[in-house]
Amino acid sequence: MFDLTPEEWTAVQLSLRIALVATLVTLPFGIAVAWLLARKNFWGKALLDGLVHLPLVLPPVVTGYLLLIWFGRKGPIGAFLDDYFGIVFSFRWTGAALACGVMAFPLLVRAIRLSFEAIDRRLEDAASTLGANGFWVFLTVTLPLALPGVIAGMVLSFAKALGEFGATITFVSNIPGETQTISAAIYTLTQVPGGDAAALRLVVVAIAIALVALIASEWFARRAGTRYHGE
Amino acid sequence: MLAVDVEKRLGEFQIAAKFETTGGAAALFGASGAGKTSIVNMIAGLVTPDRGRIALDDNVLFDSAARVNVPAHRRRIGYVFQEGRLFPHLTVAQNLDYGRWMSGLPPDPAEHERIVSLLDIGALLPRRPGRLSGGERQRVAFGRALLMKPRLLLLDEPLASLDRPRKLEILPYLARLRDEAEVPMIYVSHQAGEILRLASQVIRIEDGRVQAAGGLELLDVDGAH
Numbered sequence: 039m040f041d042l043t044p045e046e047w048t049a050v051q052l053s054l055r056i057a058l059v060a061t062l063v064t065l066p067f068g069i070a071v072a073w074l075l076a077r078k079n080f081w082g083k084a085l086l087d088g089l090v091h092l093p094l095v096l097p098p099v100v101t102g103y104l105l106l107i108w109f110g111r112k113g114p115i116g117a118f119l120d121d122y123f124g125i126v127f128s129f130r131w132t133g134a135a136l137a138c139g140v141m142a143f144p145l146l147v148r149a150i151r152l153s154f155e156a157i158d159r160r161l162e163d164a165a166s167t168l169g170a171n172g173f174w175v176f177l178t179v180t181l182p183l184a185l186p187g188v189i190a191g192m193v194l195s196f197a198k199a200l201g202e203f204g205a206t207i208t209f210v211s212n213i214p215g216e217t218q219t220i221s222a223a224i225y226t227l228t229q230v231p232g233g234d235a236a237a238l239r240l241v242v243v244a245i246a247i248a249l250v251a252l253i254a255s256e257w258f259a260r261r262a263g264t265r266y267h268g269e
Numbered sequence: 270m271l272a273v274d275v276e277k278r279l280g281e282f283q284i285a286a287k288f289e290t291t292g293g294a295a296a297l298f299g300a301s302g303a304g305k306t307s308i309v310n311m312i313a314g315l316v317t318p319d320r321g322r323i324a325l326d327d328n329v330l331f332d333s334a335a336r337v338n339v340p341a342h343r344r345r346i347g348y349v350f351q352e353g354r355l356f357p358h359l360t361v362a363q364n365l366d367y368g369r370w371m372s373g374l375p376p377d378p379a380e381h382e383r384i385v386s387l388l389d390i391g392a393l394l395p396r397r398p399g400r401l402s403g404g405e406r407q408r409v410a411f412g413r414a415l416l417m418k419p420r421l422l423l424l425d426e427p428l429a430s431l432d433r434p435r436k437l438e439i440l441p442y443l444a445r446l447r448d449e450a451e452v453p454m455i456y457v458s459h460q461a462g463e464i465l466r467l468a469s470q471v472i473r474i475e476d477g478r479v480q481a482a483g484g485l486e487l488l489d490v491d492g493a494h
Contacts, residue, residue, distance in 0.1 A: 158354075160350070160352075160354055161354055161356060161357075163315050163341070163354075164348070164350060164354040164356075165356070165367070165371070166314075166315070166340070166341040166342045167313050167314075167315070167341055167342075167344075167346060167347070167348040167414075168342075168367050168368035168371050168372070168413070168414075168417050169342050169343075169345070169368055169371035169372035169373075169417060170342055170367075170371040171340070171342045174371055175342075178367075178371075179356060182358045183357070183358060
């Protein structure tokens with residue numbers, strides 16, 4: 039029963055690829071925004087904070103539709119990226135990654151921001167008296183100390199991206215082999231007669247991936263934690 | 270020689286301090302809350318004065334009139350904090366090397382060896398700060414500040430977080446530092462006993478102001494503790 043058909047395999051691989059790309063590509067932006075929100079006071083900070091969190095509270099279909107309007111082939115940003123960089127989002131797996139990245143972004147930023155705020159700023163002062171400028175303080179003190187939070191944020195983001203459904207299906211539809219993720223495949227299977235066994239197989243796969251991700255993140259976070267307090 | 274003349278308002282508290290040190294070891298002496306740490310932070314560049322001037326030898330570090338404010342990372346002033354502030358994610362050896370890396374100094378194994386043996390921290394090198402005792406941590410902090418080859422060393426109550434036996438353990442190292450490291454020191458403390466052993470010049474701070482400056486005779490004035 040647990041032999042996946044080639045189509046199911048494709049959906050699993052596609053899901054993993056989309057979630058991984060979404061997490062890795064949004065990570066630098068997530069770190070930058072989290073740092074701005076944790077450390078800087080600037081005009082429009084509340085607005086940025088609100089924008090970042092919007093996908094968390096908007097109906098996913100709304101987010102997907104906004105992406106379709108802006109990042110579709112004829113949308114202002116989508117047309118620009120297509121003309122100058124040859125990057126196309128609509129009805130491609132890259133679009134699914136974009137939708138997942140946007141939906142997971144608030145979770146990524148929250149986790150990293152919290153860990154930035156928890157860092158003892160006096161260690162950063164110590165680094166600057168030792169000759170480190172702002173950039174090096176960030177790279178050698180702030181970021182390594184925030185590592186457990188960064189990892190937690192990445193796992194949350196990855197898990198969210200794996201499970202994303204509404205925004206993705208609205209933006210890039212449900213095309214087998216291109217944009218059909220595990221979630222979309224399960225949904226499709228439950229809509230056809232006799233799809234239950236296949237749906238169940240994918241459900242088990244989804245649970246297994248989620249568990250592995252959680253255990254891995256615990257392990258990484260604990261390792262990072264003991265490094266600071268033990269040897 | 271260090272020349273300080275700074276003003277800074279911190280909420281209700283007003284600091285207005287003017288003094289000069291003559292090199293060697295000078296002590297900033299006064300009760301807790303007198304503003305000693307704020308003054309030292311201004312010298313290090315961690316706090317910006319509202320007005321005034323700070324100069325180390327002929328090098329102006331801060332001058333509000335001339336709009337000069339050298340950032341902390343370019344002042345080359347070693348700072349030993351009350352709580353050590355070692356980097357918990359780096360080993361002792363990496364903590365010691367940090368200032369050299371960040372200041373872009375070439376390796377100097379002879380100096381490294383000299384400071385490590387002066388402070389007796391050779392056995393601690395592979396460990397992380399989380400596994401050190403309070404006294405060991407402070408010794409590493411001295412080493413870290415010295416190995417960046419500072420032009421001035423600021424010691425802000427470096428013994429305050431230690432119990433009495435640990436203090437007695439560290440004091441001789443501090444005396445050796447003063448005699449052998451050849452770096453001018455500013456030693457901040459509210460303990461007359463420590464200052465008596467280490468400093469030759471005393472600047473008494475009270476309520477954010479320099480109340481008196483002179484020799485060790487200033488220590489046994491009433492209200493000093």
